[in-house]
Amino acid sequence: MHCRDKKGIIASVTNFIHQQNGNIVYIDQYVDRNLGVFFMRVVVEGAFDDSKYTQLKAAFIASLGKTFQLNCSFYLEEKLPKMAVFVSKYDHCLYDILSQQRSGKLTCTIPFICSNHPDLQFIAEQFNIPFFHIPVSKENKAAAEQKQLEILKQFETDCIVLARYMQIITSKIIDAYRHKIINIHHSFLPAFPGAKPYHSAFDRGVKIIGTTSHYVTEELDAGPIIEQDVIRVSHEHEVKDFIAKGQDLERVVLLRALKLHCERKIMVYGNKTVVFN
Amino acid sequence: MHCRDKKGIIASVTNFIHQQNGNIVYIDQYVDRNLGVFFMRVVVEGAFDDSKYTQLKAAFIASLGKTFQLNCSFYLEEKLPKMAVFVSKYDHCLYDILSQQRSGKLTCTIPFICSNHPDLQFIAEQFNIPFFHIPVSKENKAAAEQKQLEILKQFETDCIVLARYMQIITSKIIDAYRHKIINIHHSFLPAFPGAKPYHSAFDRGVKIIGTTSHYVTEELDAGPIIEQDVIRVSHEHEVKDFIAKGQDLERVVLLRALKLHCERKIMVYGNKTVVFN
């Protein structure tokens, strides 16, 4: 939940849960003092059946939701998000997503994989996941996105991961999945946005390269950052070494971001993320 | 504060502060589920004069303190802790402590420096701080510690930093400064406790070395860990390189620990620290 910061929010919310015999197993809050906004994430355990759950949500919204003008989201831990995977030709992030999901470490289901190239279909088959090959060109872009939207809808998809999907997504899809499309950019943003960041990093002679996972917005590579990490390089490394080291980092950073998203630990506000971890 | 975990603590505490017109500017809590212990750190702003502050503390202890059997400590932000510095011959940590304190980044006062060697007296003079040279040998250990205790008392010292002080402290001083003596050990504890850890790390062929700041307890190098950090080494580095890299890390890690302690962000429970940062 988030709202304008006021005295007494924490007390009111914890009181409410306490009175409903809920047990708070996790609570964390944060106040952005520049913006005067209060954020809180609460995990509650309780013997709630479906109707009790619906009733509690309604009661919460009607009372505290109104008093504090809360923006709040409710999730049931056992209801896993459905995450579509968009790829092009790179396989390293795809393999990681599928194997971590299979291991039970990435708590989502994967309804389908979509690609503008047929190259990785064999991996989808290895893991028994539907694969859609939708070629994308300048000319057919709108039609391709329309088709993607239909498949997303058909599978009741909750969110999308661009696992090194080498196409720009337009507002057609972004609008439908606001703050629900997660990209991995192979640079330490905002340094080296756009294409070929490893080449740019090499040319600039940096001593550390990085990678950034962020939510996709209309402005390219400028959406809210979820997670970043870096690795050292030296004059001894060529562009191909930057790429090899970077790709290892891409899969680690993307997976961390996906886990945070699937476990509902991220709130977006303005162009930033509050990550309760 | 910490106590046995129960429902309603957060609500009760935030309610209390709310009712007293206090403004919570920071709140963080943590539950150790294995031990069933609840920890919380709260920073409150308010227009309290001295008598109101004393009255509030008493009221808090009498009501919530009793209800929840709280162990709680109260600090006024403007009352800086008095931290004595014990050194031997290494100057890198001492220089860092003094310059960071002078810069206003280490929020304490430094009543005096104490050493078993006269070598660093000139630095104490550079910074205009009283210096006591108390030689320590097997024979005079008890007397030396007695003298140290007298000086500590005379200066109303709150805590002690062993800034590469190459002597073992006995329970005589530890008892008087339980969880208030901060040491920097030049290894990634519990690897390589005791003397010459850089040599041991070199012999073992590790690829990363570290350093550890901890509270001093009777068992050598086994007290509650406050902060650790590491740095990469390779086969190309000799023991002298390990030492050079390690000493750079020692000053960074020790300063981080001292800042946390002086800003009252650390709680000790069992043989561990809860660090609200």
Added chain:
Amino acid sequence: MHCRDKKGIIASVTNFIHQQNGNIVYIDQYVDRNLGVFFMRVVVEGAFDDSKYTQLKAAFIASLGKTFQLNCSFYLEEKLPKMAVFVSKYDHCLYDILSQQRSGKLTCTIPFICSNHPDLQFIAEQFNIPFFHIPVSKENKAAAEQKQLEILKQFETDCIVLARYMQIITSKIIDAYRHKIINIHHSFLPAFPGAKPYHSAFDRGVKIIGTTSHYVTEELDAGPIIEQDVIRVSHEHEVKDFIAKGQDLERVVLLRALKLHCERKIMVYGNKTVVFN
């Protein structure tokens, strides 16, 4: 190559290659001054057919090999090592090894997977790799290792990775694969050797956990370290969080070690590794 350090080795070796019209594309050397040992790794490009290659090796050994009493190994880049994978029930390292090998980033072939449990057979099938289920108990240990050795021999295996294989390997196999068995230990060795290191790290209250890849020797968890890395933890993390974070690190560190080994960038000397990277 390695040998006792003497003047003129580099000059002699580079002269030799120069005279044979070889082009040095990589050269790195290191002198262990404590031991007085010289190490060098050289990568040479040249238009050598098989007979010329054999002749050059012989000439090198006969001349410089003799003069400097060199211990040297020769590898053809295009001849990939055959690496067997031993697993138990954990799948995270196995998935990583197979997918990185398939992506062409781990330059080896994988002749077979061997496990004391049948649980991961389906992954072997996903990747079309022979799987041998060889149960291991106190009673059948010697027989099981005998069977493993036969399979290793049958597939002309060059090296073995213990990808969280929860069994101790005896000298029977170690002797046959000296410095060719790579293990991943889930602690920052030499801290917390043996079983349950994440639990021990949690109990000690460390602020950083790590993982270590090393060559297997007779002494448990004490072989030459290849690669290590660490990740921060805090009081907020429980043992299960240590395990989750640690497992992410295990696959990263193990893969780095395997890549170094498969690219022949590691030399073992005494109980240490020289890693030319």
Added chain:
Amino acid sequence: MHCRDKKGIIASVTNFIHQQNGNIVYIDQYVDRNLGVFFMRVVVEGAFDDSKYTQLKAAFIASLGKTFQLNCSFYLEEKLPKMAVFVSKYDHCLYDILSQQRSGKLTCTIPFICSNHPDLQFIAEQFNIPFFHIPVSKENKAAAEQKQLEILKQFETDCIVLARYMQIITSKIIDAYRHKIINIHHSFLPAFPGAKPYHSAFDRGVKIIGTTSHYVTEELDAGPIIEQDVIRVSHEHEVKDFIAKGQDLERVVLLRALKLHCERKIMVYGNKTVVFN
């Protein structure tokens, strides 16, 4: 030394040293394959008096220098560089430079400190180093730099460190100290060049901040990078926390760069550095 890459350079150079009874205690080389440039750093021990040293240098230049068209520099380890320190009002880097130099860990002499403000004069006095207060304004910039140049010359200064000196240096001084002026920029360049980088990083919502030490060139914050490092931040940190964490990193990164420079381990080529470490 550096030159166009050719076969036989290493052999020729090591032969030359070998023949002169020099003992190579360190050798490292690197080939930039894109540019076709060869770089090498060699440390030689030998019983050379002054005239022998001069004679050797001349012989080397006349023979190999000519053959390979080498660009080479010679340094005597015992002749420490003279490094002037320019500061404004921030004291954290200055304290670190002076204390590390006093500890013998920064191998240079410090002939004087120069500032556009009088605030840090007391630190210069603490360490007994001449202090020059040269105010700089838009109007007097040229005159101020003229005065700085005179003092630099008077003290036979070899290099300059801008230890958070908040003024732009013009080509007047840059020309005289090409690749000898070391700056610390408080961002992970090329992200957030110019002023107020911590504010920009905060606004962008990055999860990691960094700092960069580089040689000063005419283009602002775009000179060859020597060293960088980073530290994690989160949504919980405000701009003041970014600054506090960043300043701790600034002193660490600047000191590393200064040590590399003073130990003559850096070569500049194009707009990059080759760091032999």
